[in-house]
Amino acid sequence: xxxxxxxxxxxxxxxxxxxxxxxxxxxxxxxxxxxxxxxxxxxxxxxxxxxxxxxxxxxxxxxxxxxxxxxxxxxxxxxxxxxxxxxxxxxxxxxxxxxxxxxxxxxxxxxxxxxxxxxxxxxxxxxxxxxxxxxxxxxxxxxxxxxxxxxxxxxxxxxxxxxxxxxxxxxxxxxxxxxxxxxxxxxxxxxxxxxxxxxxxxxxxxxxxxxxxxxxxxxxxxxxxxxxxxxxxxxxxxxxxxxxxxxxxxxxxxxxxxxxxxxxxxxxxxxxxxxxxxxxxxxxxxxxxxxxxxxxxxxxxxxxxxxxxxxxxxxxxxxxxxxxxxxxxxxxxxxxxxxxxxxxxxxxxxxxxxxxxxxxxxxxxxxxxxxxxxxxxxxxxxxxxxxxxxxxxxxxxxxxxxxxxxxxxxxxxxxxxxxxxxxxxxxxxxxxxxxxxxx
Numbered sequence: 001x002x003x004x005x006x007x008x009x010x011x012x013x014x015x016x017x018x019x020x021x022x023x024x025x026x027x028x029x030x031x032x033x034x035x036x037x038x039x040x041x042x043x044x045x046x047x048x049x050x051x052x053x054x055x056x057x058x059x060x061x062x063x064x065x066x067x068x069x070x071x072x073x074x075x076x077x078x079x080x081x082x083x084x085x086x087x088x089x090x091x092x093x094x095x096x097x098x099x100x101x102x103x104x105x106x107x108x109x110x111x112x113x114x115x116x117x118x119x120x121x122x123x124x125x126x127x128x129x130x131x132x133x134x135x136x137x138x139x140x141x142x143x144x145x146x147x148x149x150x151x152x153x154x155x156x157x158x159x160x161x162x163x164x165x166x167x168x169x170x171x172x173x174x175x176x177x178x179x180x181x182x183x184x185x186x187x188x189x190x191x192x193x194x195x196x197x198x199x200x201x202x203x204x205x206x207x208x209x210x211x212x213x214x215x216x217x218x219x220x221x222x223x224x225x226x227x228x229x230x231x232x233x234x235x236x237x238x239x240x241x242x243x244x245x246x247x248x249x250x251x252x253x254x255x256x257x258x259x260x261x262x263x264x265x266x267x268x269x270x271x272x273x274x275x276x277x278x279x280x281x282x283x284x285x286x287x288x289x290x291x292x293x294x295x296x297x298x299x300x301x302x303x304x305x306x307x308x309x310x311x312x313x314x315x316x317x318x319x320x321x322x323x324x325x326x327x328x329x330x331x332x333x334x335x336x337x338x339x340x341x342x343x344x345x346x347x348x349x350x351x352x353x354x355x356x357x358x359x360x361x362x363x364x365x366x367x368x369x370x371x372x373x374x375x376x377x378x379x380x381x382x383x384x385x386x387x388x389x390x391x392x393x394x395x396x397x398x399x400x401x402x403x404x405x406x407x408x409x410x411x412x413x414x415x416x417x418x419x420x421x422x423x424x425x426x427x428x429x430x431x432x433x434x435x436x437x438x439x
Contacts, residue, residue, distance in 0.1 A: 002028035003088035004167055008078060009034050010100070011122045012093040012226035013055045014186040015062055015163070017156040019120035024091035025164035031085060032063055032166060035078065036071040036173060039099065045343040047312035048224075050178035055225050057175055058185020062161055066168040069175055074103055079110045085169065089115035093226070096127040096255060097350060098262035122223070123252050124153040124230045127259035137260040139365055144256065145249045156232050181312065182221055182346055189222035190232075197236055205243045211304075211315035212389040217244070220347035223251070254355040257365060264364075265354050266335070273363035275439055277432050279331040287330045290419060291322070292340055294394070297418035299405055300380030301325045303393040310393065312346040317383050323360040324374035328429040329420050334361035362433060373426050380406040 007024040009032060015021060024030045034056055041049060060067035070077050082090055090111060095104055108116040121127070130147050131137055138144035183192075196217040200207055207215025222228050230248050237245055258265060268274055279287075290296055294305035304318035314322070319341075326337045338357040342348040358364025362372070384390055387405030391398045396415040397405050404410050408418055 003086050004029040004031055006031050006033050006078070006082055006085075006087050006090045007164070008074075008090055008092045009059065009067075010092060010095055010226075011224070012120075012229075013059045014189070014227050014229070015059075015161045016159060016186060016190075017229045017232045018093075018159045018163075019157045020091050020093045020118075021159050022157055022163060023117055023119040024089070027088065028165070029167040030164040031081075031087070031169055032059075032067050033078070033081065034059075034067060034069050035074045036069060036176070037074055037103075038071075039073075039103075043342075045312075045345070045348060046178075047180070047344060047346040048348055049176075051180040051182055051184055051221055051346050052225060053176050053178045054180040054184030055227055058187070058227075060175065062186065063166055066166045068169050069173045071173045075106045075110050078107050079112070079114070082111060082114050085167075087114055089117050091117045091119065094118040094121040094126060096121055096123070096259050098258070098265060101262075120157075122226050122229070123255055124234055124248070125151055125252060127252070127256040130256060137256065138253070139257075141250065141253050141365065144253045145246060148249055148252060149245075153231050153234065156229065156235050180346070182218075184227070186227045189219070189227035192218055192222065193228060193233060193236075201241060201244060204241070208243070208247075209317045209383050211318050212384050212386065212392075216316060220349070220352075224347050224349045251349075251352055253365075254351040257355055258351040264358070265350055268363040269355070269358050269365055270363045272436055272439070273361075276363070276436050277331075278333045284330075284332055287419065288326075288332055288336055290416075291326055291330060291332075291337075295416045295419075296325065297408070297416040298325065298376040298380075298422075299387075299390040299394060299397060299411070299415075300384060301376050302416075303384075303390045306393040308341075308344050312344055314345070315389075317379075318389075319356070320360055321374050321376055321379045323357055324372075325376055327361045328373045329376070329422055329425040331425070331428065331432070334358060334363070373429055375422055375426075377406055377408060377422065 005024045005027055007021055007030050012018060012020065056067065056069065070081065078090060095101060125148055130144060130151050138147065200215050203215065207213055223230060234245065234248065261269065291305060294302035296302055300318065301322050304314050304322045308314045323337055326332050327334050334357045338354055341353055355364055359366055380390065381403060385403055387403055390405045396412060400411060
C-alpha cells in the first residue's frame with residue numbers, strides 16, 4: 001500500500017497551476033497542511049496576517065474542510081506529523097527567502113528517511129537559475145529581464161482540487177479569526193486577474209502611474225501568498241503587454257537578488273552606502289512620525305501615507321514618491337520606511353519591498369542613483385493632475401479645487417506647513433551622495 005504524502009502549503013495557497021500538488025498526488029492519499037509559524041507571523045503586520053487567515057479559510061473551503069492547521073516550529077511539528085501518519089514524503093513549493101531556505105534544510109534533516117520534495121516555486125523562474133554566461137548573478141535589471149525572457153518558463157500546471165485524493169485528520173488548530181479588507185483566496189485572485197486583464201491592462205503603460213485612477217492590477221497580495229502563480233498571468237499576456245510583463249520581471253529580479261544576497265534584506269546592497277550620512281536623534285524621529293502619519297505638508301506625500309493607514313495599501317507611483325521624500329528630503333534611513341511599509345502593507349513582500357526601497361535610496365541595484373530625487377510637488381502635478389487622489393485622502397484639502405491642491409502657497413491654514421524646503425534638502429542629499437561616491 002502506498003504511504004500517504006503531506007502537501008505542506010506555504011506561499012502557494014491554491015490548487016490550480018500547482019506542480020508540487022501534482023507531485024504529492026502521484027501516489028496515495030495527500031494530507032494538506034499549513035503551519036502557523038511564529039517566526040513568520042510575529043514580524044508580519046496585522047493586515048498581512050488577516051489576509052493570510054482569510055486565504056487559509058478560502059483554501060480550506062476549496063478542500064472541503066480538510067486543511068490541517070498546526071501551530072509551532074516547523075522543524076518539530078512537520079516531522080512529528082509525518083511520522084504520525086506514516087508519510088512517505090513531504091512536498092513543498094521551494095521557498096527561496098533567507099528564513100525559508102534555512103528552515104527547509106532543517107526540516108529536511110529532521111525528516112530522516114522521509115523524503116522532502118521541492119517542486120516549483122512562487123516564481124515563473126526559480127531564483128538562482130538566471131545567470132550571466134560566466135555563472136555570476138545579474139546585478140542590473142535590464143540584462144536580467146532579457147535573460148529571464150530568453151530562459152522562459154513552463155506552461156501552467158494542469159492541477160485542480162480533484163488532482164489529489166485528500167485525507168482529513170482529526171485535531172489541528174482553528175484558523176485564527178480576522179477579516180481582511182481584500183477578498184482572499186484563489187477564486188478572488190483569478191477574478192481580480194480577469195477584471196484587470198479584460199480592463200485596465202490595455203492602458204497599463206500609462207494608467208499604472210496615475211493614483212487617481214484604477215489602473216493597477218491589485219494582484220501583489222495574491223502573488224505574495226501564491227493564490228495565483230505568475231506563470232498563470234504570463235500565459236495570458238499578449239504582444240503589447242510588455243510593461244506588465246516587465247513588472248512581473250521586477251518581482252522575479254528582486255527575488256533573485258535576495259537569493260544571492262540574503263543579507264540585503266537588512267543591509268545595503270552597495271556596501272559603500274554603509275558610510276552614508278543619515279539624520280538621527282529626537283528631531284529625526286519626530287520627522288519620521290510626521291511622515292508616518294501624513295503630516296509633512298506635501299499633499300501627495302501625505303495622501304499616500306494616509307492611504308496606507310486607511311487601506312493597508314498604497315499606489316506604486318506614490319510609494320516611490322513617499323520613499324524618496326523620507327530618504328532624500330528628510331535624510332532618514334531607508335530601513336525605517338521599509339519596516340513601516342512591511343508593518344502596514346497587505347501585500348508586503350520582503351524581496352520586493354526591501355529592494356524597491358534600496359532602489360529609491362540609491363544603495364541598491366542601480367547604476368546611477370545620484371540624480372533621481374523626486375520633487376514631491378511636480379510629481380503630484382504630473383500624476384494627480386486634477387488633485388482627485390489628494391482630495392480623497394486629505395480631508396483638509398477637499399475644498400481646494402483642481403490642481404491648486406498641489407500649490408504649497410495656496411493651501412488652507414488647517415493643513416500643515418511644509419516641514420522642509422525641497423530645493424534645499426535636494427542639495428543636501430546630492431552633497432551626501434557625492435561624499436559616498438568619492439570616498
